[in-house]
Amino acid sequence: xxxxxDALMKLFSAKxxxxxxxxxxxxxxxLYKKMEQRLTELEKTPAASKMDINSVLEAEGLTRRDxxxxxxxxxxxxMLPSAFEPLVAKAAExxxxxxxxxxxxxxxxxxxxxxxxxDAPTIDELILETISLEFNETxxxxxxxxxxxxxxxxxxxxKGKYLCVVEGSIPMxxxxxxxxxxxxxxxxxxxLLRVAGSSAAVVAVGTCxxxxxxxAAAPNPTGAVGVQDIVKGKPIINIPACPANPANITGTIxxxxxxxxxxxxxxxxxxxxxxxxxxxDNCERRAHFDAGEFVEEWGDEGAKNNxxxxxxxxxxxxxxxxxxxxxYNSGTNWPIGAGHGCIGCSxxxxxxxxxxxxxxxxxxxxxxxxxxxxxxxEFGLGLLTAAGIGIGIHAAISAxxxxxxxxx
Numbered sequence: 001x002x003x004x005x006d007a008l009m010k011l012f013s014a015k016x017x018x019x020x021x022x023x024x025x026x027x028x029x030x031l032y033k034k035m036e037q038r039l040t041e042l043e044k045t046p047a048a049s050k051m052d053i054n055s056v057l058e059a060e061g062l063t064r065r066d067x068x069x070x071x072x073x074x075x076x077x078x079m080l081p082s083a084f085e086p087l088v089a090k091a092a093e094x095x096x097x098x099x100x101x102x103x104x105x106x107x108x109x110x111x112x113x114x115x116x117x118x119d120a121p122t123i124d125e126l127i128l129e130t131i132s133l134e135f136n137e138t139x140x141x142x143x144x145x146x147x148x149x150x151x152x153x154x155x156x157x158x159k160g161k162y163l164c165v166v167e168g169s170i171p172m173x174x175x176x177x178x179x180x181x182x183x184x185x186x187x188x189x190x191x192l193l194r195v196a197g198s199s200a201a202v203v204a205v206g207t208c209x210x211x212x213x214x215x216a217a218a219p220n221p222t223g224a225v226g227v228q229d230i231v232k233g234k235p236i237i238n239i240p241a242c243p244a245n246p247a248n249i250t251g252t253i254x255x256x257x258x259x260x261x262x263x264x265x266x267x268x269x270x271x272x273x274x275x276x277x278x279x280x281d282n283c284e285r286r287a288h289f290d291a292g293e294f295v296e297e298w299g300d301e302g303a304k305n306n307x308x309x310x311x312x313x314x315x316x317x318x319x320x321x322x323x324x325x326x327x328y329n330s331g332t333n334w335p336i337g338a339g340h341g342c343i344g345c346s347x348x349x350x351x352x353x354x355x356x357x358x359x360x361x362x363x364x365x366x367x368x369x370x371x372x373x374x375x376x377x378e379f380g381l382g383l384l385t386a387a388g389i390g391i392g393i394h395a396a397i398s399a400x401x402x403x404x405x406x407x408x
């Protein structure tokens with residue numbers, strides 16, 4: 001039990017989750033020049049895709065003003081000063097210069113579906129339509145040998161320049177034959193290594209690709225693992241969640257377009273701009289936690305008044321993601337906003353550790369007003385005790401004041 005508690009405390013204090021939002025004027029001055037040079041060089045590169053953001057926005061009835069508002073928001077989310085907004089807008093317009101090879105392994109295609117099925121797409125989703133998508137099994141018309149030839153051609157043509165986006169875990173059981181692909185019966189492991197080997201960087205999208213996800217849950221019959229367990233010697237960016245938010249995918253690719261490099265990552269290879277803060281710290285119900293107000297059972301008065309869901313199993317205090325900020329379904333809502341606690345889907349082994357409707361009994365984190373580590377029950381009791389003491393003191397003072405007034 002103590003080992004588990006120590007591991008949780010280590011997670012909360014890990015160096016990788018610290019976010020530096022101000023690096024000084026000299027740093028940003030040099031970064032701006034570097035980005036300008038990068039975009040100038042990229043602008044000279046022939047567009048690999050005929051799609052461009054202006055035509056896509058026009059088709060959706062969105063104005064240039066809408067696009068610039070989005071550029072301002074994404075600049076802030078990437079933790080860049082407002083002076084970088086023109087560069088971010090320009091980078092979005094150059095998305096069609098960066099080739100993408102998107103492969104699907106042991107998955108439900110949930111990340112692809114989350115982007116494709118939107119009936120009111122956000123600008124993040126629309127920008128993803130303009131990337132040079134050279135290969136994607138779900139979207140492409142080709143099949144069999146024709147598809148493999150197209151993949152080989154894309155790998156050779158854009159060797160060392162394309163981003164390899166991976167969706168789904170990799171089954172390693174029975175020598176990888178739980179998952180095979182293509183006319184040649186290539187295992188998922190062989191397929192991943194071949195495509196990732198010639199890429200500039202690898203982007204693992206969704207919790208299955210990052211940490212194994214649901215397929216890796218106990219007893220993990222297929223021996224499912226994440227991309228970083230297989231691919232070595234390549235920059236790997238993990239964008240977990242089930243599904244990953246299109247805003248985080250767009251932001252990651254946008255950073256690569258801007259700099260030619262991967263964004264700053266935390267200790268789990270997740271972009272800090274998206275996974276640098278706990279959900280608990282930005283939750284709309286945080287005030288109720290601070291006040292010791294919790295939902296005790298589904299449908300009670302606390303639930304009707306949007307009280308904190310920690311006692312119902314919310315894993316916000318140990319989950320790092322920006323769900324509460326960017327949200328889902330065209331930015332309209334997110335699980336906690338809809339009345340269900342966070343299940344920690346952007347964390348390793350979430351299905352076994354966090355996806356249940358009970359709190360982590362031995363979890364200890366700093367109570368925002370107490371300054372000491374307490375469990376949620378201890379914290380709530382402490383607030384009631386403090387309130388009781390306060391009432392008692394107030395009553396005693398009132399009594400003394402009344403007595404003096406009577407004597408006078």
